[in-house]
Amino acid sequence: MTEGSGGRIGVGMVGHAFMGAVHSHAWRTAHRFFDLPVTPELAVLGGRDLARTKAAAAKFGWTSVQTDWRELVNSPDVQIVDICTPGDTHCEIAIAALAAGKHVMCEKPLANTVEEAEAMTAAAEAAKERGVRSMVAFNYRRVPAVAYARKLIEAGRLGEIRHVRALYLQDWLSDENAPMTWRLRKETAGSGALGDLGAHIVDATQYLVGDLLSGVSAITNTFVTKRPDESGEQVDDVTVDDAAVFIGRFGNGALATYEATRFALGRKNGMSVEINGSLGSLKFEFESMNELWFFDGANGAEEAGFRRILVTEDTHPYVGAWWPPGHLLGYEHTFTHEVVDFVRAIHTGIDPAPSFADGLQVQRVLGAVESSAANGSAWTEIQA
Amino acid sequence: MTEGSGGRIGVGMVGHAFMGAVHSHAWRTAHRFFDLPVTPELAVLGGRDLARTKAAAAKFGWTSVQTDWRELVNSPDVQIVDICTPGDTHCEIAIAALAAGKHVMCEKPLANTVEEAEAMTAAAEAAKERGVRSMVAFNYRRVPAVAYARKLIEAGRLGEIRHVRALYLQDWLSDENAPMTWRLRKETAGSGALGDLGAHIVDATQYLVGDLLSGVSAITNTFVTKRPDESGEQVDDVTVDDAAVFIGRFGNGALATYEATRFALGRKNGMSVEINGSLGSLKFEFESMNELWFFDGANGAEEAGFRRILVTEDTHPYVGAWWPPGHLLGYEHTFTHEVVDFVRAIHTGIDPAPSFADGLQVQRVLGAVESSAANGSAWTEIQA
Amino acid sequence: MTEGSGGRIGVGMVGHAFMGAVHSHAWRTAHRFFDLPVTPELAVLGGRDLARTKAAAAKFGWTSVQTDWRELVNSPDVQIVDICTPGDTHCEIAIAALAAGKHVMCEKPLANTVEEAEAMTAAAEAAKERGVRSMVAFNYRRVPAVAYARKLIEAGRLGEIRHVRALYLQDWLSDENAPMTWRLRKETAGSGALGDLGAHIVDATQYLVGDLLSGVSAITNTFVTKRPDESGEQVDDVTVDDAAVFIGRFGNGALATYEATRFALGRKNGMSVEINGSLGSLKFEFESMNELWFFDGANGAEEAGFRRILVTEDTHPYVGAWWPPGHLLGYEHTFTHEVVDFVRAIHTGIDPAPSFADGLQVQRVLGAVESSAANGSAWTEIQA
Amino acid sequence: MTEGSGGRIGVGMVGHAFMGAVHSHAWRTAHRFFDLPVTPELAVLGGRDLARTKAAAAKFGWTSVQTDWRELVNSPDVQIVDICTPGDTHCEIAIAALAAGKHVMCEKPLANTVEEAEAMTAAAEAAKERGVRSMVAFNYRRVPAVAYARKLIEAGRLGEIRHVRALYLQDWLSDENAPMTWRLRKETAGSGALGDLGAHIVDATQYLVGDLLSGVSAITNTFVTKRPDESGEQVDDVTVDDAAVFIGRFGNGALATYEATRFALGRKNGMSVEINGSLGSLKFEFESMNELWFFDGANGAEEAGFRRILVTEDTHPYVGAWWPPGHLLGYEHTFTHEVVDFVRAIHTGIDPAPSFADGLQVQRVLGAVESSAANGSAWTEIQA
Structure with missing residues (x-):
């Protein structure tokens, strides 16, 4: 049962x-x-x-x-x-x-x-x-704009994908006196910005492109190596990365750039992705999460431009359950959508995505990033 | 009890x-x-x-x-x-x-x-x-960015208020074949865009400015006077305005412009307000409801610019109860905040705002708009 | 000769x-x-x-x-x-x-x-x-984005025009101690923000819509009535308007709102126009003068959005003479384009636009605005 | 003489x-x-x-x-x-x-x-x-907004620089049938997007940061290897890169990411730079070249936000010679500013910047990028 x-x-x-x-x-x-x-x-x-x-x-x-x-x-x-x-x-x-x-x-x-x-x-x-x-x-993945972007790519609207650029920028460690948390200790968090933020953009871009990264070259850095501990009385070592930057290739040949950091002052939850294909381009920025920017090459050079689609129409993924057009959704809706998809998947007996195997593959990318960074940014292939 | x-x-x-x-x-x-x-x-x-x-x-x-x-x-x-x-x-x-x-x-x-x-x-x-x-x-009023804007104005950061411009633009009637609803009948809705949308921006601007409109001059219009009824089998009369535009003066002398319409193609829930004072200016646009744009004259001409404040810090109104910075709130949060304030007001025995008297005053403004529009846009004073 | x-x-x-x-x-x-x-x-x-x-x-x-x-x-x-x-x-x-x-x-x-x-x-x-x-x-009129907007409207891409909203916002008088100039004296300037700024948006909107205003209702205001004169030793009277706001109707029934002011702190040369039609909408803002925003209803609700057309393609009006796509033009180019069109018109013997008759008609609109403002915002028709 | x-x-x-x-x-x-x-x-x-x-x-x-x-x-x-x-x-x-x-x-x-x-x-x-x-x-360097950014950084307003991200995105080769030019032949152009576009962002970022890159790790790619030649009758080999992505470190420890491409569909002249420091951040985007976005940490978390400075005030670099605030400059003004600085430098007998030595150092960075790309993205140091 x-x-x-x-x-x-x-x-x-x-x-x-x-x-x-x-x-x-x-x-x-x-x-x-x-x-x-x-x-x-x-x-x-x-x-x-x-x-x-x-x-x-x-x-x-x-x-x-x-x-x-x-x-x-x-x-x-x-x-x-x-x-x-x-x-x-x-x-x-x-x-x-x-x-x-x-x-x-x-x-x-x-x-x-x-x-x-x-x-x-x-x-x-x-x-x-x-x-x-x-x-x-x-x-x-369950931001309506992201899910809709996937639909457009899946339908071939971007053509052959050539460029992927993804950022996840936060700034809460920019202050050198921000205290330690479990997120800054390798034993609890595994890694820093890389696992916390980089994992999201690796997953989101692979999901959107519909293909996997084949290799990466990376730098990681810890800008502030000692911080006051939670008690405020002692100083403790930061044992994870503060930031990770990496470049990579997708299996299909697209070039990709990634940056995950907690030191981008002014960027609060700046998760963004841009994808350029031979027929179109898409941009998404989480701080404006109800918007998807679509450049449709089919419009012709004279009329074309990045189009701000407010992803709040009832035909957009998940949106029909909520409010009329232009009435924004927020951060927590993405989790509600996860629950919806998970419960439905359990009931119908299909496998929900992203699977643990998907999570493992992301982990392998993160591992390759760490390995490359530890080896002079050497190109590091990712096991399929 | x-x-x-x-x-x-x-x-x-x-x-x-x-x-x-x-x-x-x-x-x-x-x-x-x-x-x-x-x-x-x-x-x-x-x-x-x-x-x-x-x-x-x-x-x-x-x-x-x-x-x-x-x-x-x-x-x-x-x-x-x-x-x-x-x-x-x-x-x-x-x-x-x-x-x-x-x-x-x-x-x-x-x-x-x-x-x-x-x-x-x-x-x-x-x-x-x-x-x-x-x-x-x-x-x-309970959008955090709007509540925060009120705090800045109350603190005098805008100085003397000189200009108010407010829009509430939707487009769901732009299609001439969109069917009738109770919102298009005077007997149920009272008015059209004016009462539905205009009421919001009249209230929001008076709340923000901290002063009341003293008079208006207005035009209203019904672009599409007949529409298919709900059954789709007959045509019915639209008996309310499709759009209302009006200009007005605040008691303190500020000039104001308003526009409420359901015919602004491409504008889904385009409620926006800009206020210019002698020391600063503020802009808010509901389709980017987590942002407040603040021009602080105190920055000096060389450094000044409209500043995009992401109103998601825990010190911003209501935000501390929700998520970390940059994790957006949505439309429904404004209602949750109403409940919070109402229940607290009941408990502590203070009067919640906006009161029915505030609602009545907005109604008087709407009435003046209708009266002016019916009288060749004649200047129509609003009873205090 | x-x-x-x-x-x-x-x-x-x-x-x-x-x-x-x-x-x-x-x-x-x-x-x-x-x-x-x-x-x-x-x-x-x-x-x-x-x-x-x-x-x-x-x-x-x-x-x-x-x-x-x-x-x-x-x-x-x-x-x-x-x-x-x-x-x-x-x-x-x-x-x-x-x-x-x-x-x-x-x-x-x-x-x-x-x-x-x-x-x-x-x-x-x-x-x-x-x-x-x-x-x-x-x-x-000779900003490429504006000329291109006219082409789109002329081609019927916006359908029936329903709304026009135009602003011309500056802030150089926001400081009460800014000194007198000939622009603030009725005998030299005729009017203030109205003639200097309002004239531009009246002309631009009539040009874009391809129709004329039939009447207006207006308020004008002088926020600061006395200023230091050019010598800085005396105070002189400001005898023109600091700001004018007005609403109007086009011959074809479109509703229009206008605002011209020198008191919109933070707005440097904020000339902007938005036009909503039954099939599409356009937005232009001079502070981003190389961009035209086009909402094309033909894209369908799911895919539609305001599209940022960078009006720098060689097929766009005037642009072929200049630089490759994405290389911006500035303010003075509009005057160069005037010279081009004027010299060509002289040579080919056709009448250049806008003609003095067009200028007269704008003057009549400005006159109607002043008259309405002086008569309690009464509706004032504009002689064709 | x-x-x-x-x-x-x-x-x-x-x-x-x-x-x-x-x-x-x-x-x-x-x-x-x-x-x-x-x-x-x-x-x-x-x-x-x-x-x-x-x-x-x-x-x-x-x-x-x-x-x-x-x-x-x-x-x-x-x-x-x-x-x-x-x-x-x-x-x-x-x-x-x-x-x-x-x-x-x-x-x-x-x-x-x-x-x-x-x-x-x-x-x-x-x-x-x-x-x-x-x-x-x-x-x-002679875009007023870029020169002004340098002034802010030089004055310490950004504090310690931690992140640099620079893009130069164009799309004119996105079409596989775009013909050959001298820019696509190694013998005339040396390299492709790297030398044409990458050179600009390497110079601009080093100028802005006031420090040099110490090493890079890179990928380059040629997406379309054969194109119609200028005659349209034959097919010719593209012998330069279509795109280059690289990560690097500045001498002061800042992490940097770069991307130069002619395949970013929809990006016409998308040269952009963002710099994050411990006290502030700056963003610049050439397609809005009169704007500089400044996040000033000194505003405090509640009030801070990226501020759109319209770099058109007469105290901004070069601007005093041109038009009033808000009247935009364009692409060619940057060359006029070069002439001004060069002629003045000749006359006063000081050395203009950037010098040939600066150009050589940029060339070394480009060389390191090519070398890294040819060696499995291996970390490649740049000779000082």
């Missing part, structure tokens, strides 16, 4: 910080706007600290709490396990959940290392045989 | 179309992100058709339904009445609810006529003496 | 301030980029002060100078008289020049009063019979 | 295609707007074909022509030699001109190879001892 009884499907979510808040919203909200075959039930919230987890559960609307994630994973009330913890814990939780027959949604990056990602993917492949579904939560 | 028992406050909402959907979301969501003194309970949903109301209640999360709004208003489960119906019904429902001691949130425009708005305001003033609160739902 | 001998045509220009500098550039430059049937010769520069006029002639490249404009007008070296003086002198100079059989280019606004403009137009009509040409220099 | 007699300085220009047209305009125009110590005289135009050179001279305003550039270089009428020919001829002409005691302005890239650039630089250094000046014409 892969769904809960009575038209409901129980969710157990591990972690209740930033990602926990937005995932909770998505689980609560999806069926209020979309027709779902089963209704998600916020059954169990997992966290290490009982009091804080209880407070979060009350705030976010979870029925019960668990401080032992293994209990959560094995709870009969739980059919879906949603992993919102730091990357170092993804592997163990996901494998246990899949083993327990639970569908798994896992935050990105899939894992902190390629090895963990491989183990998780193997487990997911095995589970799939038993009808158990899994998905890695690259939410930017 | 103005709140429900047990830390909960019951809401009864009349109407379950577009506005009903977004209000439901707000009632469900506000306490998940904001600390509220009492938790809204989606107690009763009112609608004329039982089956459709039941379906909406299930979808939106309401506990029970009522086809007779008088029953809803008088239900002991209801402490707040939320009016989401067409404008011709606002007056009767609101007055009955206030008489029953229920707090009232009423969609805009407050009423279809000045007379109705006056009666509602009188009822609200009387109810206030008994601790009963009321608010008209001009949601654009 | 309406041209000079030897393939050259002599120009006599009266005035050598801002407009004189840019017109000189145009006369010097036009034949360097465009194929002209005759080459303009900068023959005589007129100015009241001999020393300053000589200095200007040396700087701008004029062969000789004249302090008496009547001598200039009658000089055998002069076939074209270019009038770049304040508006109060246009009438007398233009009529004398036309009487002397000289082609006349006259800066805008054509005159300071409707009466003067009528006299000038009568003289131009009479001169036309004798093969003498005249043009009023509304240079914005 | 390094200047001509009588307050004039004779210019001999070799080449009269695109660059010749814009340089001619600059030589004709500079003294009309700027106060120059000596006035440039368009003395001799050099070209291989007599008839075409004569036609160009007449069109552009040159006094005489020469088909032998050696004669031009040695003409007593020529004090400045301006080299506007393809890159393969720069070295020989420049060295001969310097040897003849003529000041040299040379189009970019300085040469097609590092070796040639070294020889030219040695000649320039030697000539400098004799008071002979030379400059390489990286015109983008």
Whole structure:
């Protein structure tokens, strides 16, 4: 039985910080706007600290709490396990959940290392045989403008893809006195801007292009190597990258450039992608996430120009469930769309995307970036 | 007793179309992100058709339904009445609810006529003496960028205000074959673009400037006077304006221009305001609702420029409850913020804004616009 | 003989301030980029002060100078008289020049009063019979993006025009201590922002729409009524408007809004026009003068969006004479284009546009605006 | 004698295609707007074909022509030699001109190879001892917005520079049937997008940052390897790169990304630079060349935002000579500014920038890019 009884499907979510808040919203909200075959039930919230987890559960609307994630994973009330913890814990939780027959949604990056990602993917492949579904939560795929961009590319509107340029620019570490967090420690986060931000743009560009990177050449850098720790009383080492820049080639020959940084002062959540093909071009910038810019070569040189499509028409992906044209969607909608697609996939028995295998491949790209950066920017091929 | 028992406050909402959907979301969501003194309970949903109301209640999360709004208003489960119906019904429902001691949130425009708005305001003033609160739902005040703009103006950053220019441009009637709706009939909607769109920009500009319009000169127009009715089998008369343009003066001497239309092809929800003062200027455009453009004269001519402030910092109004910088909010958040402010106002016993009196004043401006348009654009003063 | 001998045509220009500098550039430059049937010769520069006029002639490249404009007008070296003086002198100079059989280019606004403009137009009509040409220099028509917009509208791409909104926003008077100039005195300038800026947008919108305004309702205002005079030692009265806002109707029924001001802090030369039709919309903003934004309804709702056409292709009006795509043109190019069109019109014997009659009609619109503003914004019809 | 007699300085220009047209305009125009110590005289135009050179001279305003550039270089009428020919001829002409005691302005890239650039630089250094000046014409330094950006960075407003991202995107080769030109042949052009476009952004970023690149890792690509030749009858080999992408480090540790391509469909002259520092950020985009976007961290998180500075104030570099605020400059103004600075430098006896040594260093960067691309993107250091 892969769904809960009575038209409901129980969710157990591990972690209740930033990602926990937005995932909770998505689980609560999806069926209020979309027709779902089963209704998600916020059954169990997992966290290490009982009091804080209880407070979060009350705030976010979870029925019960668990401080032992293994209990959560094995709870009969739980059919879906949603992993919102730091990357170092993804592997163990996901494998246990899949083993327990639970569908798994896992935050990105899939894992902190390629090895963990491989183990998780193997487990997911095995589970799939038993009808158990899994998905890695690259939410930017579910921005309507991004999903619509994919449709245009898939329909051939860009022709042969020649250039991909992707940025993910933030600035919250620009201040040298910004304190340490788990995100700045290799043991918890795996990497810095690379895994946190770079993973998103690697996934988004591969998804959009419909092809994979074949190799990269990279530089990473840590601009500020010591920061006040959380207590503010000591200084601690930053053990991850602050920024990563890399160039690469897609299998089809397109050239690509990437930059992920937390030091681009003034850029708050500046995730952007531009793709140039032989017939058209597309630009997307998350800080204006309801817009897609389309240059359609078919318009002819005299009339052509980048066209600002407000992706808020009811025929655009996901949008029909929301508001009239011009009434904007926000960040959390992307997670709600993930829930919609995941629950539908579970019900219809198809595999949701991006799969753990997709997440593993992104991990391999990130690994190649780190390897290239460690080897004088040497060209580093990515295992298919 | 103005709140429900047990830390909960019951809401009864009349109407379950577009506005009903977004209000439901707000009632469900506000306490998940904001600390509220009492938790809204989606107690009763009112609608004329039982089956459709039941379906909406299930979808939106309401506990029970009522086809007779008088029953809803008088239900002991209801402490707040939320009016989401067409404008011709606002007056009767609101007055009955206030008489029953229920707090009232009423969609805009407050009423279809000045007379109705006056009666509602009188009822609200009387109810206030008994601790009963009321608010008209001009949601654009609760866009964080708009609320922040008001803070900057209130702090004197713009100096003396000299120019106000406001647009509310949509295009859904641009197609001559778009069918009739209640919004195109004077008996239900009162007016067309004027009341639907113009009301928003009149309220928003008066709120931002902190002053009232003293007079206007106007033109209104109906470009397409006959349209297919809802059945598609007959043609029906459009009895409201398709567009209204007007110029006016604020009490403080500022010049203002307004345009509200449903015929601006390509403009989906183009609500925009620009204000120029002696020390600075501000621009806001709803289709980029997370941005506020600020020209600060204090920067000096050489360095000054319109500055795109992404109003997503945790110190910006309402934003701290949501996501990190650069993670955008959307249309529905403005309604969630209304609920937050309304519930807090009820609890602390202060009067929420905009009041019914504010709504009445907007109605007087709309009335003056109609009167001027009917009298050869003659200058028409607005009663204070 | 309406041209000079030897393939050259002599120009006599009266005035050598801002407009004189840019017109000189145009006369010097036009034949360097465009194929002209005759080459303009900068023959005589007129100015009241001999020393300053000589200095200007040396700087701008004029062969000789004249302090008496009547001598200039009658000089055998002069076939074209270019009038770049304040508006109060246009009438007398233009009529004398036309009487002397000289082609006349006259800066805008054509005159300071409707009466003067009528006299000038009568003289131009009479001169036309004798093969003498005249043009009023509304240079914005010769921005390639504006000329291209006209082509799109002429081709029917916008369908039936429903809305016109035009702004001309500057801020150089925003500072209350900015000193007096001839532009702030009624006797020299005729009006303030209205004639200086409003004239441009009235002409540009009528040109673009291909139709005339039939009536207006207006407000004008002088925000700062006293300013330091040029000496800085006394205070003088500002006797013109600082700003004018007006609404109007085109003959074809389109609604229009206009605003001209020198008090829009942060707007440097913010001339902008948007036109909405039943099939498409166009937006132009002079501060990005190489761009035209086109919303083509034919793209269908899902794909449509305002398209930023960079009007720098060699098939765009005037552009083929200049640089490759994406290499921008600037302000002075519009004057060079005027010279090109004027010289070609003289040679081929067709009447250049805009004619003095066009300038007169703009003057009538400005007169109607002033009249409406003086009469409580009463609707004021414009004589055809 | 390094200047001509009588307050004039004779210019001999070799080449009269695109660059010749814009340089001619600059030589004709500079003294009309700027106060120059000596006035440039368009003395001799050099070209291989007599008839075409004569036609160009007449069109552009040159006094005489020469088909032998050696004669031009040695003409007593020529004090400045301006080299506007393809890159393969720069070295020989420049060295001969310097040897003849003529000041040299040379189009970019300085040469097609590092070796040639070294020889030219040695000649320039030697000539400098004799008071002979030379400059390489990286015109983008003289965009007012770029020059102003440099001033802000020089004043420390950006703090420590951490990120540089530069693009130069064009699309004129996107069409596979666009024909061959000398720009697509290695023997004439040296390289493709790299030398033509990449050279500009390498120079501009090093100029802005005030530091040099220390190493790069690169990919280059030729998307379309065969094209119709100029006759249209045969197919010819493209022997240069269509695109180059590279990452690098500045001496001060900043990370940099670069992309130069002629295949970015929709990007016409998309030269853009963004620089992020610890205190502020700047963005510039040539397609909006009158704007500079400045994020000033000193505004504080709540008020900060990228500020669109319209670089048209009279205190901005070069602007005071032109028009009032908001009246845009265009592409050719950058060349006029070069002439102004070059002539002034000759007169005052200071060395103009960028020098041939600067051009050589850019050539070394381009060489390192090519070398890295040929060696599996291996990190390649740049000789200081």
